[in-house]
Amino acid sequence: MSRSKAKGTEDSKTRSLREHHALHPHPENVHDEAFQQHEFLDPRDRVQVRYEMLRRHRVERKPISEVAKSFGMSRQAFYVTDALFSEHGIPGLLPHLRGPKGAHKCTDEVLDFVEQWKPQGKETLVEAIRRRFGVTINPRSIERALARRKKKRARKQQEMQG
Structure with a gap:
């Protein structure tokens, strides 16, 4: 064979x-x-x-x-x-997977905050996250995490419908 x-x-x-x-x-x-x-x-x-x-x-x-x-x-x-x-x-x-296993800084709590965030004065979203949660997250990382979350929600909704 x-x-x-x-x-x-x-x-x-x-x-x-x-x-x-x-x-x-x-x-x-x-x-x-x-x-x-x-x-x-x-x-x-x-x-x-x-x-x-x-x-x-x-x-x-x-x-x-x-x-x-x-x-x-x-x-x-x-x-x-x-x-x-x-x-x-x-x-x-077994091989060891390197690097972080997912967006470890973009927790559900941080993403909830991002979705509800309204700009106040000159403070940027990154600054607001750093002040509130004590972590610095690249804006592109936030965008990717939100996109994953949106896809996940759409998939769940699709599963519930059919």
Whole structure:
């Protein structure tokens, strides 16, 4: 069974791996013999690749430089992966999403304030938010948060209607 798909199509496993942030960005760099010979081992599965890399070193006692190379990683990446696995187990093999998870300053309370805000004198909306909530928010971030909120409300209303 071949893992390659026609250009533009994506199988359910690839979609699932992508949704869970476990899709290996460069499966073509995994040259480990077992991944070439066994269908069970899938170079697209980042967690499986990392686990097998560690197993190859820890259990089979293969040298780190050899193992890292055959799995398409640097020695430094191996050491980071090993430390994360030692500390967290399998969850440590999942990639860490970087950056804030959403508009953390644009809370519902701030957005409620923005929707009800009326300019008073020369004070801008950004200044009013800073004075009231103690946070500085870029005007464009406010616009995007309001647009998301508007879409969310429209989606809820549409669900209720039909």
